Amino acid sequence: MFDVAASMSAQSDLRHAIELMQDGEVAPAVDLLNRLVGDSTLDDKGRAAAYVWLAEARADSAFKIRCLEQALAHDPDNRQIRQGLGQLAAERAKPGKLPPTGNHHRHAKLAEAPLVIGIVGGLNGPASGAFVNSAGLIATTSYAIGGAERVTVTLDAERRLAGVVVRRLPTHDLALIETTLGTGRKQSAAPPTMIAENTSFIALGYGGARLRGALARHSSAGARQWLRTTIPPAQMLDAGGNPLYDEYGQILGLLTRNVDGAGNALAASFSHVASLAEQLQRDRQLMPESRYCAACGSLTRAALYGGRHCETCGAAKALDHTEAALPPQIDKLAALYREDVGRPCVHCGARVGGCDGRCLRCGRAMASGAVPEA
Amino acid sequence: MGRFFGRGDKKPTEPADEQFDLSLLAVEGILGAIGVDPQAARMDVERGYGWNFQRGSALIEVYLTSEEQGYLQVLSPIMHLPASNLLALYRRLLELNLQLTNAALGVHEDVIYLYHERLLAGLDAEEADAIIRRLAHYADELDDALAGEFGGRMYGRG
Numbered sequence: 001m002f003d004v005a006a007s008m009s010a011q012s013d014l015r016h017a018i019e020l021m022q023d024g025e026v027a028p029a030v031d032l033l034n035r036l037v038g039d040s041t042l043d044d045k046g047r048a049a050a051y052v053w054l055a056e057a058r059a060d061s062a063f064k065i066r067c068l069e070q071a072l073a074h075d076p077d078n079r080q081i082r083q084g085l086g087q088l089a090a091e092r093a094k095p096g097k098l099p100p101t102g103n104h105h106r107h108a109k110l111a112e113a114p115l116v117i118g119i120v121g122g123l124n125g126p127a128s129g130a131f132v133n134s135a136g137l138i139a140t141t142s143y144a145i146g147g148a149e150r151v152t153v154t155l156d157a158e159r160r161l162a163g164v165v166v167r168r169l170p171t172h173d174l175a176l177i178e179t180t181l182g183t184g185r186k187q188s189a190a191p192p193t194m195i196a197e198n199t200s201f202i203a204l205g206y207g208g209a210r211l212r213g214a215l216a217r218h219s220s221a222g223a224r225q226w227l228r229t230t231i232p233p234a235q236m237l238d239a240g241g242n243p244l245y246d247e248y249g250q251i252l253g254l255l256t257r258n259v260d261g262a263g264n265a266l267a268a269s270f271s272h273v274a275s276l277a278e279q280l281q282r283d284r285q286l287m288p289e290s291r292y293c294a295a296c297g298s299l300t301r302a303a304l305y306g307g308r309h310c311e312t313c314g315a316a317k318a319l320d321h322t323e324a325a326l327p328p329q330i331d332k333l334a335a336l337y338r339e340d341v342g343r344p345c346v347h348c349g350a351r352v353g354g355c356d357g358r359c360l361r362c363g364r365a366m367a368s369g370a371v372p373e374a
Numbered sequence: 375m376g377r378f379f380g381r382g383d384k385k386p387t388e389p390a391d392e393q394f395d396l397s398l399l400a401v402e403g404i405l406g407a408i409g410v411d412p413q414a415a416r417m418d419v420e421r422g423y424g425w426n427f428q429r430g431s432a433l434i435e436v437y438l439t440s441e442e443q444g445y446l447q448v449l450s451p452i453m454h455l456p457a458s459n460l461l462a463l464y465r466r467l468l469e470l471n472l473q474l475t476n477a478a479l480g481v482h483e484d485v486i487y488l489y490h491e492r493l494l495a496g497l498d499a500e501e502a503d504a505i506i507r508r509l510a511h512y513a514d515e516l517d518d519a520l521a522g523e524f525g526g527r528m529y530g531r532g
Contacts, residue, residue, distance in 0.1 A: 308523075309462030316462065316523075339458050348484055350457040361455050362484040 006041035013039075014046055021053050027321075030057045034325040037070070048075035052084075057322050061088050062289045062304055066326050110155075113183040116243055118154030118206030119163070122146055127239035128206045129153075130254060131183050132277040138177040139273045140241030142168045143257040145175040147294045153179055154206060167280045168297025172225075173240070173256035174268055175297070176280055189270045190250040192224060201229075201244040203255050205237030213244075215252070216264065225272035227253045231265045243270075293317070302336060305329040311336045393494050394444055398423060400499040401438055401446070404506060432513035433529060436506060444494040448506055450513035452479075452486040456526035463524045470516070477509050479516075485529060486520070488513045 014036055020029035036042055036050040048071040055067035068085040075081060113131040117138055120126050123146020132139045138153060145151065145165055153163040163177040195215065203211040216228040227244070236242070242255040244267055253267035260266055283299055284290065290299040295315030302311050303319055306328030310317060334340040334351075344351050345359035345366055352360045359366050401423075402412040410427040417424035422439030437447040456463065467479045467486065477490045490509050492501075521528045 309459060309465075311461075314462035314465035316466070334458060337459060337461065339460075348457070350455075350460075352458065352460045360460055361457065363481070364483070 007043065010036060010039050010042040011046060014042065014050060017050070018053055021056055026057055030054065030321050030325075033057075034321055037325055044074040045078075048072070048078060048081065052081060054322060054325065060289050063322065064088055066329075070326060108180065109182040109184055111184045113187055114155050115245065116204040116206050119144060119151050119177070119239075119241065120154060121151040122148050122239060124239045126206070127241045128204065128237065128243070129177070129241040130243040130251065131187060132176070132273055134183045134186050136179040136181045136183065137166075137277050137280075138163060138179060139254055139268075139277070140175050140177065141239060141254070141256050142170045142173045142175045142297060144239035144241055145177075149292065149294045151177060153177065153181075155181075165294070166284075166292055167276075167299070168294075169276065170297060172268055172272075172276070173258045174254070174273060174276060176277060187251045187270070188249065189274070190246055190248075190252050192269060192271045195227065195252055195269070199246055199252070201246055201252055203229075203231065203237065203242040203244050205242050209237040211235065211237055211242070216260075216262075225269055226258075226260075227267040227269050228260050228262075229255065229265050229267055231255065232263060233257055233259060233265050236265060240265075291317070302333070305332040305336060307333045307336065309337075311338075394438075394440055397438055397444070397446065397494045397497055397502070400497070400502050401425070401436060403499060404503045405436070407503065408507065408510075429510035430514035431528065432510060432517050434506070434510050434513060438494075445491055446494060446497060446502060446505070447489075447491040448509045449490070450488045450509060450517075451529040452488055452513060452517045453521050453526045453528045455481065455484045455486065456524050459524060463520075463526075466520070466523070474512060475508065476505060477512055486526075488516060 013032055017029050017032040017036065020032065033050045033054045037047055037054065042050070051067045051071035051074065055064040058064070065085065065088050068081055068088065071081050072078065072085060117129045117131070118126060119129050119140045122144040124144050127140045127144030129138045129140035131137070145168055149165050151163045151165065152160055154160050161179055161181055163179050166176050166178045168175040197215055197217045199215045201213055201215065203213060205211070211231060213229050213231045216230055218224070218228060236255060240255055240257050244252040244255060246252055251270045253269045254273055255265055255267045258266040287299060287301055289304045290301045291303060293300045293310040293313065293315060296310060296313035298310065298312040300310040300312065300317065302309055303317055303323050306323065306326055308317055308319060309315065339352050342351050342353040345362060345364070347364045348359060348362040350359060350361040354360055354366045357365055405412040405415060405425060405427070410425070412425060415425040415427045417426055417435070419437065421441060422437060424435065424437045426433060426435045428434070432450050432452070434448065434450050439445060439447065471479050477488055480487050480489050488509060490505055492505065517528050520526065
């Protein structure tokens with residue numbers, strides 16, 4: 001039986017949520033709207049309105065589109081919603097219009113990048129690092145950062161600022177940290193082709209520690225991203241990320257916790273670090289809604305489709321209120337998790353793929369001639 | 375017939391009769407103490423003894439076998455694997471394995487099991503009691519939590 005009183009109460013809540021949103025009180029408005037979109041006493045037009053106002057809670061167009069799609073599902077004849085959806089889709093499709101990557105938040109600029117930076121708050125103790133570009137991106141080791149998402153960046157005794165970890169590459173033992181501080185002049189980096197065997201260097205640790213070393217011969221021609229050093233990891237000054245400078249003051253690379261066959265520390269060449277930073281910027285432009293996964297260091301888009309787990313490592317991600325309100329997009333998640341590419345298992349029907357010829361779900365042989373069991 | 379996880383082709387080595395009989399008495403006594411009638415809970419197993427009973431939402435199976443040196447095995451089928459999002463689920467199982475004491479999560483065919491085994495030598499009633507109670511407690515908590523997060527079908531339910 002239709003409950004008139006409950007329906008009126010839901011309508012009243014909807015009006016209240018809209019007023020809150022109009023007054024700029026987004027968080028309570030979102031809480032209320034999240035409840036209302038799942039409230040069966042609210043009619044379809046009311047739910048559509050709740051989704052439309054929920055769309056106003058966030059700036060990213062993908063989220064708005066998802067909300068408006070839900071709104072349209074509840075009120076399919078609503079021309080305004082359809083028009084808004086069309087406009088948003090057209091804006092997203094425009095070529096060359098890439099979203100900003102955070103530079104608009106920048107409010108301070110250093111005349112010159114410090115030679116070495118201190119990183120505090122990572123999982124494995126204090127570390128060092130260096131600016132990678134003039135936009136305030138800093139590199140240190142993945143080992144130093146671990147699963148931390150925020151660290152403190154120390155420029156000198158007086159100047160400290162918050163850093164947000166935006167990418168971590170465990171196989172390279174590198175992590176990239178974003179700050180709101182730009183640098184006027186880029187680091188003077190040695191050209192990769194000019195870095196020779198036996199080049200002597202000084203590795204700098206934040207706080208004044210120094211370590212002298214030299215570059216050893218490359219074991220393979222294809223490994224130019226790595227610089228072999230004569231420094232054993234036991235002698236390293238901190239959790240790594242120490243910039244190496246040659247006698248001309250040019251930066252060669254960053255000391256990592258990775259080791260070569262002789263057990264000496266490998267440094268990531270600075271050109272390689274810079275290329276990873278450029279790759280990050282490209283990834284963020286192509287996937288502006290992606291988030292950082294602290295568990296594996298990659299960028300994840302799962303939350304965009306209502307998924308709760310990183311597509312790279314499977315770690316659980318908390319969804320914010322607005323994301324949690326929307327139903328998961330099963331088809332898009334299946335594609336993201338690569339669970340739509342393989343043939344269904346002949347035994348259990350799952351399309352999760354196999355390993356060593358066996359289904360990842362039921363463990364049985366995925367032989368092409370096998371007959372599914374009843 | 376129970377689903378006791380055997381040791382492949384290894385030939386059973388009979389444990390000392392005395393130890394086996396003591397363990398049998400201990401397990402039956404413990405089942406009685408936790409409100410389970412050992413005779414009613416008895417399962418037909420190929421070797422040794424087996425019992426099953428319900429604890430909350432979880433099914434608990436206990437095996438006592440003379441295989442190898444003789445050991446106690448306690449397990450609980452938790453849920454059927456869902457047909458999607460397996461990477462996340464397998465990761466969670468490994469994360470949970472780090473948090474469990476004297477128990478492990480594992481997968482056999484398409485079912486997730488909570489599992490514990492221990493050699494009979496040195497096993498006394500107090501320890502066997504603790505093992506069964508702990509595993510029953512874990513199983514009762516984990517089946518709801520995992521099914522809630524990953525959407526798989528809980529074991530023994532439609």
